[in-house]
Amino acid sequence: MTTQFSNPFKPGAGHMPPYLAGRGDEEAQFRKLLTQTEILENLVLTGLRGVGKTVLLETFKPIAIQEKWLWVGTDLSEAVSLNEANLALRIITDLAVVTSTFSLKSGEKVGVGFGTEPKDILQPVNFAFLSNMYEQQPGMVADKLKHVLEFAWSLVSHTDRKGIVFAYDEAQNLSDNAPKDQYPLSILLDVFQSIQRKGVPFMLALTGLPTLFPKLVDARTFAERMFRVVSLQKLGRKDTIDAISNPVKASNCPIAFNNTSIEAIADLSGGYPYFIQFICREVYDIWIQRHDTGEELGIPIIEITRKLDTDFFAGRWAKATDRQRELMWVVSLLENCDEEFSVQEIVAKGDLVLSKAFTSSHANQILSTLASAGLIYKNRHGKYMFAVPLMADFVRRQADSGGSSAIPFD
Template identity: 30%
Template sequence: MDPALNPFKPGSGLRPPALEGRTRQREEFDLLVVRSKRRNYDRGMVLSGLRGVGKTTLLNNLAEHAERQGWLTIGIEARPNDSGIAAVRAKLGNELALSLRRFSRTHRLRKAMDELIALAKGFTLGVGLGPANVELRIDQPAASGDIDIDLEELVEAISAVMKKQGTAFGLFIDEMQDLDGDLLGALLAVQHRASQREWPFFLIGAGLPSLPSVLADTRSYAERQFSYSTIGPLSPTDAADALAIPVREHGGAFTTDALDILVEASGGYPYFLQEFGKAIWNIAASSTFDTDDAHLAVEDGRRALDGGFFPSRWTRATDRERRYMRALALTGESNPRSGRVAAEMGLTTTSVSDIRDSAIKKGLIWAPEHGRISFTVPGMADFIRRQSTE
């Protein structure tokens, strides 16, 4: 098959040739959009799941749909470190001003929007020596300097215009668990107030499995402010369609066994499907992909994953965190007890609690339930075991 026509695109947030298995979330969001047009406002949405399940792709798809339906939309990606805090807050203000300007041109609302654009452009950063000294303010005479109050006033002003237009304001946040506490708390407070006062403002977030608990810990009412959806691997049928449909559209086909091999090897994870799909397209000598092609594609795809997807997480870890992650992998369990991991290291649970906590903060591992631990990246344990063997 011609490599130039290869439809498969492994990458973070890249649109797959066939977005399968997310019908429920897309229909739920479409209902949210339809209800907002009738000024019948519902809750925001939170998508959570392991890395590689397609959360970013789905979030982008929802944002594009909202914009096509006339929403004012903003998309940002949270980052966990100190420089990330400043960058995210600056991007929030910049994206808001740009989105308001685009909305003004599209809907011919220049007069009504000029004041909002000026307000959004006034979103500035004051950065001190550490996270505690980072504050977001609106440089307007009436601004209080309190992020909760100022953000609420800005959203209220924007929502008033959106409500008159019969549309809504959507803030789409990827890696939402990495937002700094002050900004996250302010956004949750604004979403809460929007629900109470029927403002057309919606937070649509995506993040790791820990995200729901992060939100609940930040604001106790967060568990009632969102519709939560866990994004997992695709079913075998949807995974097969994600591979077969793009190939069929280009005149190719899989044998049944070849398709089964790739689906099983992927575990249903969309990112892995894209890697294996890309590999078999480039490997196959004819337009019918057979089992030999599939086995070679799995080998080639795993080399690609071992060369980029997994190491990008592994290299972020300190030596101590890697030792902890290696012990987690060597337990052979998907979510062992923390004590089991510590024992694998020859240490006590208490003595490794700081390593565990730092790895959780980096998004390398998470706690699926109290006292248990698991990788946030599917297949990470196998990758670590492969490195240990080599």
């Protein structure tokens, strides 16, 4: 019975796909960063939602461990950005995962020099130990963090580990808050640049939306020289086909995609890994049910597209006002809607298709609001892009189906 077959495809945020296609170049760049004895470059991994940033970061972890690096990290929630103390708590919490394997003699005076030797097992260097060290150290948050990190290296340096990778996903959530005199993003950059200059091999690996790197540079201009930026793009045609067909071959599925099906899924997915997983999973769930009843198999493109719209796009679309949706509809009509576009292009196209066009200032204002909602992002060259892949196709479908009263229909 094919109903006993386990569907190999796994759509979801950060879920490891059954086959990771087309990321060999990115892996090679990360491996090169791991060869550093003195950290001159850290990693920034960026891309739109659905391109596989989280998945790729997870595949880097076993590589780093195999190359004799320790690995700590998690998602950076917006709470970390509230204040500098939260950032310090986050780093100390993560660092304690690796230092808790070390111990010192109870009551021993702790030095920060790199000559400190791990002592007999009496007092574990756990979170409580590091947190107390942080609180007892005089100075600003940055001074306290540097002290704790340098002490941690004084322990790790006596092992066969080359250093520690501090890996943080969703790093675009981290930002400074000047009105409240809180600068957690700047503190992160200052601290790691400082200890790296002292020879401490603690490397940052940050992933996030394309807004991440401009935020880093805005916080500290030296960040431009501190990071190697790896931008994930959608998969090429061959890699897309491999991502569709290889999991089926590996799982010995009783139903296989033919070439026509593969090409149709590749077209519908646009080459984005999340959409490949989503569409393939839906297709297989439907096929398995129909196969057992003897029904004819085919790819229900309309039904899958409707489900994708509901599951992936609708929540984001609901955040927009009618006028914001109208602007996105204008963008969706541009030839370069899936690439970079400018305010001038929006205004010019709006003059042609709208009875009430946008002025440049109004378009800028709406784009800024859409950026805050995670629908648009602005790059460092003053151009804009949809922050969600295939969003333009979705917007046009809304217009074709009467999905918004704000969008003019003919």
